[in-house]
Amino acid sequence: MKRTSCTLLLLLLFHCLLAEDGYRLWLRYDKIDNNSLLQQYQSAIRSVHIAGNSPVLMNARKELLTGLQGLLDTRISDKTSLETGTLLVATYNNHETIRSLIDQKDLNTLGNEGFIIRTVNSQQKKMLIITANDDAGLLYGVFHLLRLMQTRQPIQQLSITTAPAIQHRLLNHWDNLNRTVERGYAGSSIWDWHRLPGYLDPRYTDYARANASIGINGTVLTNVNANARILSKEYLEKVAALANVFRAYHIKVYLTARFSAPVELGGLKTADPLDPQVQDWWKKKAAEIYSYVPDFGGFLVKANSEGQPGPQNYNRTHADGANMLADAVAPHGGIVMWRAFVYSSEKPDDRFKQAYDEFKPLDGKFRKNVVVQVKNGPIDFQPREPFHPLFGAMPATPLMMEFQITQEYLGFATNLVYLAPLFKECLDSDTYAKGKGTTVAKIVNGSIDNHSLSGIAGVSNIGNDINWCGHPFAQSNWYAFGRLAWTPSLDAAQIANEWIRQTFSNNPSFVNPVQEFMLASRENTVQYMTPLGLHHIMGNSHHYGPAPWTNHAQRADWDPVYYHKADTTGIGFNRTTTGSNALAQYFPEVRRQYETLSSCPDDYLLWFHRVPWSYRLSSGKTVWQALCAQYYAGVDAVRRMQQTWNGLETYVDAERYNQVKQLMAMQEQEAVWWRNACLLYFQTYSRMPLPDGYEPPNQTLEYYMNLRFPFAPGI
Template sequence: MRKTLLLLLLSCLAHVLHAEDGYDLWLRYKRIDNNMLLTSYRKTITAIQVAGQSPTMDAVKKELEQGLNGLLDTHITVTSKVAGNTLIAGTREALTALKLQDNQTPAEGFLITSKTIDNKHYTIITANTETDVLYGAFHLLRLIQTHQSIENLHIISSPRVKLRLLNHWDNLNRYVERGYAGISIWNWHTLPDYIDDRYIDYARANASVGINGTVLNNVNANATILTAPYLRKVAALANILRPYGIKVYLSARFSAPMEIGHLKTADPLNDTVRQWWQAKVKEIYQLIPDFGGFLVKANSEGQPGPQSYGRSHADGANMMADAVAPFGGIVIWRAFVYDPQANDRFKQAYAEFTPLDGKFNKNVLVQVKNGPIDFQPREPFSPLFGAMPQTPLMMEFQLTQEYLGQGTHLVYEAPLFKEVLDADTHAKGPNSSVAKVIDGSLYEHTLSGIAAVSNIGNERNWTGHLFGQANWYALGRLAWDYTLTSEQIATEWIQQTFSNDPAVVTSIKQIMLTSREAVVNYMTPLGLHHIMGNGHHYGPAPWSNNAPRPDWDPIYYHKADAKGIGFDRTASGTNALQQYQPAVRQLYADSNTCSDQYLLWFHHVSWQHKMHSGRTLWNELCHKYQEGVDSVSAMQQRWEQLKPYIDPERFHQVQMLLAIQHKDAIWWRNACLLYFQTFSQMPFPASYEKPDHTLEYYQQQHFPYAPGN
């Protein structure tokens, strides 16, 4: 009996140790379950040769060994000898004996090619830098994970954007602002002496999708991170991330010269202030020779900045840019500003920054949120894109789902990213896409970048919601190549994260590709925006009208009244449309031809307004909210059908979260429609499910401890 119980206990323990909990992300490296492909892979690669010894080439070797041994379920010999069917990885300089054509290897990026030498077959990964070789190694492993052929390869891949960053809104006490995946992964208390293996796996995950930089701390910065003890902690992280091609950046508090330097001013034109920053930067680069630079949030939401001294954003950015320039550093200056006195928050960033075009130093990037308000489920692209031809602009997306259901809703964000990147600014005529602004090609800028606010924490699966991983993955893949489709990226992620079974891939992909539109419909359909609960932004509160400033209240944005609903941004309203090029203005200027997606962004229309569907606005609003709920129901049903194919732990986690999402979608639908009905005075369509509570019930809901606030 004891023996039986012991065996049972060991069996249970083994299951726990090998349970799929999401920690491995898309780098699971499970055995290929297609025997024909497995045989082909084993024949094509029987040995690994890595040319060169360095921390990065050691990472290449380790990743190839771990990946190939896991995927091929065999022992791959690491050799220094030239033999047939060998995978060779190294820089062009290290592989000169292979006599590869000079024009094959891109200046930045990698080449993967199959080559026969003396009747022996080789698979070669090469590049001009060791980091690019690492990217090539991850790409080859991705091909195998997704069951692609690796015979007769000739792949040349280059990143379209130079800086591909994660922005961590992590505080020094490990609290993550707008974070829904636990506390910060950076344990500042135990650094620099204790190096968690999680830091290395974080670096691996980022390198696998081409992310090459990370801002370690919150844009609402604490000057303490620039003190000597904390810089040593930052240096320890930089040492871990460096072999994986990842530079560290810091959010800098503009008033740091006063707070930790004990100066009486932070005026960017003050010589003592400039000298303080120059000395601080020199101190940083002595510890971290490849330090990336500073990210700055200034004169926004109470943060200090140059305007406090009558100076411009350019004055502030250039002062800091001068300090980092001798070391090759850059300054990323956020354009997220808005004045509570402005008649339309939409217009403020454009108004403040376009007069400064051409006045920023060459090593300054202005970082612009994808839309003009604040990471809403759907926004038109920011009018700044295409309006500052002499200034390189950096895209800022938000992976963490502050306005997208936070940690409990399944929302695949690649369609949102693509919608913005593919949008045409018409800045230089047709085909002047936002992506061409961002990659520098439209105005011939050499500095380019995409960043996203991360949702990475100390949760075992990194992102809280398992499908949050897909957004991290998508950010990296699109920053490397924004021509990829949302479907292509979803397919890759599913194949590496769950299964290559076509039925599984198809079903999960359908869930993912419909998820973003679902959340738009049950939260903010037809161009509604920013009607979330105040502060925490969790749940609906379109009635809210008690914030310290008007542009923090939902009623500021929907402007519902007896006549209709929506924010008039045409010439008869705030005229925010004037900030776009004429061809873009024409798309939205007429409420009768404006797309339904942006109608209430740009127009205040009657409840009886006839929509493209033929329904009245009120009935269309009801239809969209119901459609959102129905979409989540369909997502649940598809997930349930996958139970035989998904491991129990991950299946059950997603199952429970989808149940929460369905309940929340109903809550959004009921609360919003009941509130807007007080203005429309129109009945709910007969075929739709009626709310099961009163408006007063929903208005009394309070969430003082909602996460991420």
Template sequence: MKKTLCTLLFFVLLYPLLAEDGYRLWLRYEKIDNNSLLQTYRAAINSIQVTGNSAVIASARQELLTGLQGLLGKSVTQSPSPGTGNILAGTWQQNALLRTLIPADHMKATGKEGFVIRTVRYQQKRVIVIAANEDAGVLYGVFNFLRLLQTQQPISNLSITSAPTIQLRLLNHWDNLDRTVERGYAGFSIWDWHRLPGYTDPRYTDYARANASIGINGTVLTNVNANARILSPEYLEKVAALAHIFRRYGIKVYLTARFSAPVEAGGLKTADPLDPTVQAWWKEKATEIYRYVPDFGGFLVKANSEGQPGPQNYHRTHADGANMLADAVAPHGGIVMWRAFVYSNEKPDDRFKQAYNEFKPLDGQFRKNVVVQVKNGPIDFQPREPFHPLFGAMPATPLMMEFQITQEYLGFATNLVYLAPLFKECLDSDTYAKGKGSTVAKVIDGSLEDHPISGIAGVANIGNDINWCGHPFAAANWYAFGRLAWNPQLPSDEIANEWIRQTFSNNATFVQSTSRFMMASRENTVRYMTPLGLHHIMGNSHHYGPAPWTNKAQRADWDPIYYHRADSTGIGFDRTAAGSNALAQYSPDLRRQYENLKDCPDNYLLWFHRVPWTYRLSSGKTVWEALCTEYQAGVSAVRDMQKTWNGLKPYIDAARFEEVQQLMAVQEKEAVWWRNACLLYFQTYSRMPFPAGVEQPDQTLEYYKSLRFPYAPGI
């Protein structure tokens, strides 16, 4: 034990001397640079006592030792006898002293995963108590306490009670078995399937630590475009090796189930969910999985979408398919997350409407252990989308949110785009399902309809790049997702402030300046990509860069012209009663707001209306003038961000400063590309000049049309 602690202390003290590469994410545990505060912390913390013998408690104990020794710059001991540590952590029921120090009613609000942190008096001394009802709560409490120290908060009079409002807080990895990552922009998959289970990369433990530190309690290891081979004994042995590591951090593993697996892997002639032999095959497969992974979480399924097989191949419904799988995992306590991302090129109706049309009639037909997973918007993770109309429309069915953390439509890992404002914009949206205040957050946390199961998922932006997410700022979106999954009410700027302080510096100038441009970054990206409600005008397939002229995709609803519908008379998609009538899928309150052209917010104008180029907005500008000035404003904002960053060089390490500086230069070029390509194209229809203040493009439209990206990452 002494040798282990010495090695750990050596590592903690040595690491700051090494170059910053982003690997430690927000868990850097650098020595406190405020000397006065450091002395206060040191006086308050000399030893710890973490009670309990489980693997999760062991992780909490080790994290507390690691964190404190790094932050305090000194060795912290483990107290041998009850109550002698400055920090006392453990489960309330199993520790008599904790039951003395923390009243029972204080523990009620914490549930299974929550915790309390209190500064109390014991034997004439001040003691910091971290108590929870279950082991996972102790681990989350330890991470919360370390966050306080990392962000240099006072700890002399702590009184914190925290519990997650959403039960299932998952990352969805779109990772393939060959280690490619669909829509991944940070290298290859971190799952080294070839060397598993014999070799388990230490990175897996650091991955689990990072997730646990922000409250994520589940991970789907494989792509929703699933491969049935993951269900084979060979791969289940590999999955079990990962599950063993993650279990120590309160994280369950889930897998994607390919609906046609009974045919492809089981030798059956059908995958019909109502066929008894198919049902028996899945039940046997579920039992087999649980032999390898006793706490297996369940399945995530993409079916009858973008060519994936599903129950509709056999003239069955989504409920038939989901219930068949749900019955297979139910005896083991598993769940099924059935994705609602469905649309068909054969159906002439607005793609916006198709998921609602398919799933709304199925409300109440799913098993109790089925959650329908719905993307935040009705199209596909656009820079800005209205919330999906299914939220609030299926009161008898638990709905689970699906956000995209990876930046498929937001410039990949070359653009700095802080996504918490996007997540919050959706979560705070009012569905009016049960009157005013029926927010999307209340739908997915189960409180609106009192559902016993609730969930939220984020499509991961993680790869094997040394800094995990590609761009040094991209990890902020992983962090923000986890924090909002725990508490959807947290403000975006508070989350940004936490992340900056832990990842870079507590210097006030640096924190304030960086937080300011992070908070503005998503809106600025919308401005130079898809202003005024434009959407899905990215390059076909790879989704890299602008291509509003594309009209030769395999299916109409993959083409940008399907969405912007620009011609000489105007631009925009009419989703009012006079058009596709997609607005009818929202509550009457929202429908009235968006259907009235005068009341519709400018940022959703072209989502819901088709307007002439000369239509005047409330600003007095025509649509053409507003479009031009918005694109220019987005470019200018990126340049302002560059200037701000250049002024922050004295406050952080050279390696990360230079990397971000170079990537901001790339982002500025891409913003100019977006502005020039889109305005030149739309100008062929508006036939109007650029207004004053909008820079003239330095290339022709034909030049931009000629650009090709056959090896863009993430395809």
């Protein structure tokens, strides 16, 4: 082979070794390129001593050594002796040096997951320690220390004490057994059921590592639109194989339970929750599951919603159904997460009100190991929703938050939308359930009503795409969910900053502009999709793109026209006392904020009010003028984001730079599509021209109305 050919081959190989495909997520551990900081870190950590050899600690040791050796570009020894520069990792009960340096009362409130990271002096030796009550806390402490180093934070004088605010921090996978993913936009399911349990894809371990790094401690493997077969012996063997991988990262496995499983799997004639045979079937099934997975977390249930079977099929209540399952898993320490996303079987009064109307009367009637899982808003994961009125309305029942990480209503995996501001908007909302300061976050963490059971769930955006989430920036939403699940008070900007630094670069010339457009991205998306409180105007079924004209679904509340109610007299859904009175479900302080046009924020105007096209907002613009301004501003913001990214090529690898550049071009096209289609449609009712200075739509309304997407992903 000629020398030139050999050189080219070596260059190609070198490029492949350096290629960034996004698989490593935020756990990249590349060498620190700041020599001064590198020397400081190398001085602070010269050796490591980890006391213990449990599977969790073995993974903590492996992560720590891998991370340190990658970041510091030197081999770190794993010693038993303690000296200056030692990083000591041990539980309080497992090392006498820890007991001599830490007051046990400092650990009393940390549970089995909290941890302490502290710089100490022991016998004139300056050391760094990570300690906790349990090995799980040590694992989380290791990941926290590595995060500090990845984001170039000082570690010479640390004093950190932290514990999760919420007990159960779960991903909900809407993955089907045939590997399709409902509302999934990153490829097929990562669960290869066909090859389980015999083949364990290394990706399962990396999935567990990523979750543990941000404090997620549970995963629901299967779709809430459940398949009873997951509870069969054949599949429980496969579930057990996954659980064995996840257990060593302190992650529990949960399953969705199809309410009709006793009929479909057990051959019973009924699934009535008050039938003794049905109760016995579930108790035996629970015992069988625990024989395969001793630390099985419990069941997630969608019942009597969107065609799913449930207790109401037998004239029983949601509490009857949940309690039956709770009794089955209670002897084993399991829980039941019963979803409050329900539809009445009859024509609804206002879909906004249905969950509250069905669940509020059941407050206090659930078993102690039942938590009611409530979506962040009362409709369905919209780009902007008011917080769900059930938060604060059921003080005798633990309520679990359900966020959607996957972007079902936010542009799938082609739109860059950083969701931490959406999550924070809900968590920080004040319910006034027990006076000012009764935030949704405090309801969810159980502190307001002294619940020992608490939880938060995120509907996963993970698939088998090489970069896990389809869009490189969609990884930030998985990351943000985990960080907020541990500490809901964290700032969205801080989380974005952490993620950018770990995932891309610590260079301020890159970090600052990227952080700026990430923080603005959700608001920009609302502007070009659903401004002024418009909601659920996406295409039917697939929810891809705008379709405010749709009015042919099987149910009225599956159609966009149900929600915007536009005609020549005006637009918006009246939820005040003169309309559906959905506002009555909130506490008076919240109700007063939205009840009148003068007090209702523009962001929620059309959520709660029906107004004439000529109604003037506080800005002085009419509703029509404000809609136009918002739609055009959203498109302009996407174009500015594109320009910013185009100027950052020198700071990021070519692979991810080009991928994001192409996806931003798609987002700009889709934003223009949203703007043009919606304004052309609403203009047929407003009968008003576009204000001067706006670029005219380049297609007709008929063109947009005739677009079809029979193979849109995620259905």
